[in-house]
Amino acid sequence: xxxxxxxxxxxxxxxxxxxxxxxxxxxxxxxxxxxxxxxxxxxxxxxxxxxxxxxxxxxxxxxxxxxxxxxxxxxxxxxxxxxxxxxxxxxxxxxxxxxxxxxxxxxxxxxxxxxxxxxxxxxxxxxxxxxxxxxxxxxxxxxxxxxxxxxxxxxxxxxxxxxxxxxxxxxxxxxxxxxxxxxxxxxxxxxxxxxxxxxxxxxxxxxxxxxxxxxxxxxxxxxxxxxxxxxxxxxxxxxxxxxxxxxxxxxxxxxxxxxxxxxxxxxxxxxxxxxxxxxxxxxxxxxxxxxxxxxxxx
Amino acid sequence: xxxxxxxxxxxxxxxxxxxxxxxxxxxxxxxxxxxxxxxxxxxxxxxxxxxxxxxxxxxxxxxxxxxxxxxxxxxxxxxxxxxxxxxxxxxxxxxxxxxxxxxxxxxxxxxxxxxxxxxxxxxxxxxxxxxxxxxxxxxxxxxxxxxxxxxxxxxxxxxxxxxxxxxxxxxxxxxxxxxxxxxxxxxxxxxxxxxxxxxxxxxxxxxxxxxxxxxxxxxxxxxxxxxxxxxxxxxxxxxxxxxxxxxxxxxxxxxxxxxxxxxxxxxxxxxxxxxxxxxxxxxxxxxxxxxxxxxxxx
Amino acid sequence: xxxxxxxxxxxxxxxxxxxxxxxxxxxxxxxxxxxxxxxxxxxxxxxxxxxxxxxxxxxxxxxxxxxxxxxxxxxxxxxxxxxxxxxxxxxxxxxxxxxxxxxxxxxxxxxxxxxxxxxxxxxxxxxxxxxxxxxxxxxxxxxxxxxxxxxxxxxxxxxxxxxxxxxxxxxxxxxxxxxxxxxxxxxxxxxxxxxxxxxxxxxxxxxxxxxxxxxxxxxxxxxxxxxxxxxxxxxxxxxxxxxxxxxxxxxxxxxxxxxxxxxxxxxxxxxxxxxxxxxxxxxxxxxxxxxxxxxxxx
Numbered sequence: 073x074x075x076x077x078x079x080x081x082x083x084x085x086x087x088x089x090x091x092x093x094x095x096x097x098x099x100x101x102x103x104x105x106x107x108x109x110x111x112x113x114x115x116x117x118x119x120x121x122x123x124x125x126x127x128x129x130x131x132x133x134x135x136x137x138x139x140x141x142x143x144x145x146x147x148x149x150x151x152x153x154x155x156x157x158x159x160x161x162x163x164x165x166x167x168x169x170x171x172x173x174x175x176x177x178x179x180x181x182x183x184x185x186x187x188x189x190x191x192x193x194x195x196x197x198x199x200x201x202x203x204x205x206x207x208x209x210x211x212x213x214x215x216x217x218x219x220x221x222x223x224x225x226x227x228x229x230x231x232x233x234x235x236x237x238x239x240x241x242x243x244x245x246x247x248x249x250x251x252x253x254x255x256x257x258x259x260x261x262x263x264x265x266x267x268x269x270x271x272x273x274x275x276x277x278x279x280x281x282x283x284x285x286x287x288x289x290x291x292x293x294x295x296x297x298x299x300x301x302x303x304x305x306x307x308x309x310x311x312x313x314x315x316x317x318x319x320x321x322x323x324x325x326x327x328x329x330x331x332x333x334x335x336x337x338x339x340x341x342x343x344x345x346x347x348x349x350x351x352x353x354x355x356x357x358x359x360x361x362x363x364x365x366x367x368x369x370x
Numbered sequence: 371x372x373x374x375x376x377x378x379x380x381x382x383x384x385x386x387x388x389x390x391x392x393x394x395x396x397x398x399x400x401x402x403x404x405x406x407x408x409x410x411x412x413x414x415x416x417x418x419x420x421x422x423x424x425x426x427x428x429x430x431x432x433x434x435x436x437x438x439x440x441x442x443x444x445x446x447x448x449x450x451x452x453x454x455x456x457x458x459x460x461x462x463x464x465x466x467x468x469x470x471x472x473x474x475x476x477x478x479x480x481x482x483x484x485x486x487x488x489x490x491x492x493x494x495x496x497x498x499x500x501x502x503x504x505x506x507x508x509x510x511x512x513x514x515x516x517x518x519x520x521x522x523x524x525x526x527x528x529x530x531x532x533x534x535x536x537x538x539x540x541x542x543x544x545x546x547x548x549x550x551x552x553x554x555x556x557x558x559x560x561x562x563x564x565x566x567x568x569x570x571x572x573x574x575x576x577x578x579x580x581x582x583x584x585x586x587x588x589x590x591x592x593x594x595x596x597x598x599x600x601x602x603x604x605x606x607x608x609x610x611x612x613x614x615x616x617x618x619x620x621x622x623x624x625x626x627x628x629x630x631x632x633x634x635x636x637x638x639x640x641x642x643x644x645x646x647x648x649x650x651x652x653x654x655x656x657x658x659x660x661x662x663x664x665x666x667x668x
Numbered sequence: 669x670x671x672x673x674x675x676x677x678x679x680x681x682x683x684x685x686x687x688x689x690x691x692x693x694x695x696x697x698x699x700x701x702x703x704x705x706x707x708x709x710x711x712x713x714x715x716x717x718x719x720x721x722x723x724x725x726x727x728x729x730x731x732x733x734x735x736x737x738x739x740x741x742x743x744x745x746x747x748x749x750x751x752x753x754x755x756x757x758x759x760x761x762x763x764x765x766x767x768x769x770x771x772x773x774x775x776x777x778x779x780x781x782x783x784x785x786x787x788x789x790x791x792x793x794x795x796x797x798x799x800x801x802x803x804x805x806x807x808x809x810x811x812x813x814x815x816x817x818x819x820x821x822x823x824x825x826x827x828x829x830x831x832x833x834x835x836x837x838x839x840x841x842x843x844x845x846x847x848x849x850x851x852x853x854x855x856x857x858x859x860x861x862x863x864x865x866x867x868x869x870x871x872x873x874x875x876x877x878x879x880x881x882x883x884x885x886x887x888x889x890x891x892x893x894x895x896x897x898x899x900x901x902x903x904x905x906x907x908x909x910x911x912x913x914x915x916x917x918x919x920x921x922x923x924x925x926x927x928x929x930x931x932x933x934x935x936x937x938x939x940x941x942x943x944x945x946x947x948x949x950x951x952x953x954x955x956x957x958x959x960x961x962x963x964x965x966x
Binding site: 354 | 795
């Protein structure tokens with residue numbers, strides 16, 4: 073295993089806490105895990121109010137509280153704008169988006185309480201809401217910024233048009249658009265998001281970089297089968313595992329995206345960050361691109 | 371029936387004269403109808419040169435002439451840019467778009483003559499024309515503005531790209547993009563038009579807000595069936611009729627669209643404007659959204 | 669045959685050297701052909717490094733060398749950014765895009781050598797590359813501009829989003845987007861490219877204006893059959909051949925595109941440029957538009 077540059081790890085990886093509630097850590101063990109992850113160079117932790125049926129932020133906050141000095145060593149991202157049906161919120165009779173002023177403020181303050189912190193480094197609108205009033209979101213952001221409860225803002229899963237809509241109501245730049253991408257998900261190549269973010273000099277954050285595991289398990293789609301075969305072939309060539317090839321494929325993108333790793337197992341994270349040492353050739357990058365397409369490029 | 375705020379009616383509704391020739395009013399009765407609609411708060415009348423096989427504007431103009439003082443109480447919108455085959459225009463051998471300087475001037479002057487007025491409050495390009503020369507349209511607009519024949523300009527059924535193209539040749543802002551939307555027509559949510567108009571702080575005008583009646587009659591599409599069931603359920607809950615729910619759904623959009631009502635029956639208009647008093651909850655708005663989609667939101 | 673305006677020919681046509689290697693000219697004959705084409709008014713010759721398995725530029729350069737004074741009478745366009753598998757480049761193990769600094773510089777210098785010229789009038793990025801780093805392309809362009817090796821820059825087959833991305837890294841305007849269009853290819857009407865280029869006051873260049881011959885030969889597609897029937901009907905009406913109607917259809921576009929003619933036969937080029945004298949009526953333009961669509965316009 074070659075030397076890992078901590079600064080590059082810090083720059084390129086985020087720990088996703090999406091499934092934190094399934095990691096089955098005691099508060100003490102989660103605290104230890106967070107510290108181990110930080111030692112690897114990852115200091116950015118990605119949350120959303122709704123993760124784990126609204127439970128992950130509280131679990132994380134409890135673990136953080138055990139070592140108060142940790143807070144200043146890390147960055148905390150949260151998201152709001154979705155309401156899920158949950159036994160914790162009997163008033164949520166339906167799965168909806170809510171980007172109203174009141175919901176943004178309420179959800180963010182709840183995130184702060186649950187995370188046991190005074191501020192978020194980054195708050196994202198979780199999904200584009202057909203009812204989103206950009207002026208109203210801006211009011212909520214401005215208030216959260218003024219009180220110091222949130223330092224920076226961004227969006228997730230927005231189109232370029234939606235990004236520009238919200239940006240047009242803000243006096244400060246949105247920091248990111250957290251979008252899905254992987255060797256099996258080209259959507260944000262096609263819809264212009266990667267082009268738009270590179271144009272805006274904005275670093276994308278990428279969720280589901282391994283397509284939620286489908287790069288290994290999906291045998292229904294011919295495109296998945298082709299990509300799997302290519303990953304295995306390239307893994308052999310680079311003398312690594314196929315998942316590292318899939319991560320290196322994203323790391324090579326010119327917009328320099330940050331990749332969200334959603335694992336609760338230290339050895340998996342230790343493994344995943346090896347991908348920064350793989351310099352995938354253009355040939356190999358395009359082999360994966362073409363494997364998914366199922367036809368040659370023009 | 372609760373109190374109706376006249377100012378809100380004025381702000382949110384337009385009377386569409388698309389089918390005026392089918393209303394079978396005498397000139398006298400149409401004059402009376404116009405006055406009754408104005409008393410309800412609606413002062414904006416939407417025309418196009420082609421409506422009713424090029425007949426509606428003349429019928430409206432004749433009715434207007436009976437009470438000359440009416441003109442200053444109302445706003446008149448017309449549209450040009452389409453040529454229909456018609457016994458009135460034997461030279462139209464084909465259904466085409468024509469956004470040439472000459473056609474815009476000729477059609478607008480004919481609209482003014484037919485409407486028996488000196489000016490239009492708003493002139494829209496009816497459809498995006500693959501042959502549209504934005505510089506040439508701008509010349510026509512500028513001339514019509516200079517002569518006072520048209521006060522303001524806009525477009526209809528344009529994409530954001532087409533809107534920006536024409537805008538880039540004008541020294542004054544386009545006032546609207548008149549687009550189709552309803553619980554059964556999400557097209558302008560998907561193509562970025564609603565986002566774009568909200569970004570530009572431009573009020574959309576919405577045509578076919580009840581999908582041309584299909585929200586009641588279309589039983590072929592599963593999506594229509596699901597939406598109908600939701601409309602009926604919500605109508606019961608809000609103690610109104612389903613069409614009012616469909617209108618309230620549009621009124622809730624953050625871009626604050628104006629809705630075009632195409633009825634020639636006063637009681638129907640009196641009924642429709644009740645929708646401004648329905649404050650559809652987000653839950654109910656999303657129930658209709660999801661009913662049309664046929665799957666849950668992400 | 670009516671009088672041909674040389675200036676209009678110069679303005680509207682480009683000679684495409686895509687298939688130059690199949691023309692089977694001796695160097696002497698190619699030199700003669702180039703001079704004959706120039707006499708027709710066409711002074712713009714379109715190349716790419718890869719044309720003819722990397723052979724066309726060299727053949728052209730050899731012909732150019734016979735009459736050195738020709739260079740200043742013509743404009744030379746080349747393109748880079750694609751790597752093809754070729755016996756000439758055994759290191760190309762795969763068909764990929766490469767828009768790296770090094771490849772742009774290397775490919776352009778090779779084009780200059782092969783074309784036996786000191787400079788290109790225009791260099792285009794051949795295809796949008798999912799790995800394109802606009803900052804890196806800008807560095808390459810800036811160097812090529814500074815050394816005088818390339819006077820102007822543009823792109824080919826880019827979306828509006830991709831065009832704006834690259835433009836945002838340059839201090840000088842991109843000169844064109846070379847895109848496909850014909851009576852059988854409406855793609856760039858739909859994706860916003862023609863609107864975008866008209867907005868930017870940029871002249872598109874059009875490749876495959878006769879759909880690579882498919883306007884005559886494709887009998888599989890109903891849309892092609894309908895368009896063929898319309899072309900034949902209109903050709904009879906205008907007393908010309910169907911291909912001229914297809915060219916006149918493009919020449920009528922308001923963005924004033926330049927059309928790339930890919931023929932090595934002088935009589936075909938002499939014939940094609942007659943299209944500038946056909947003023948296709950709007951009716952006839954829309955007949956072809958609707959023939960392809962298969963349904964009336966809205």
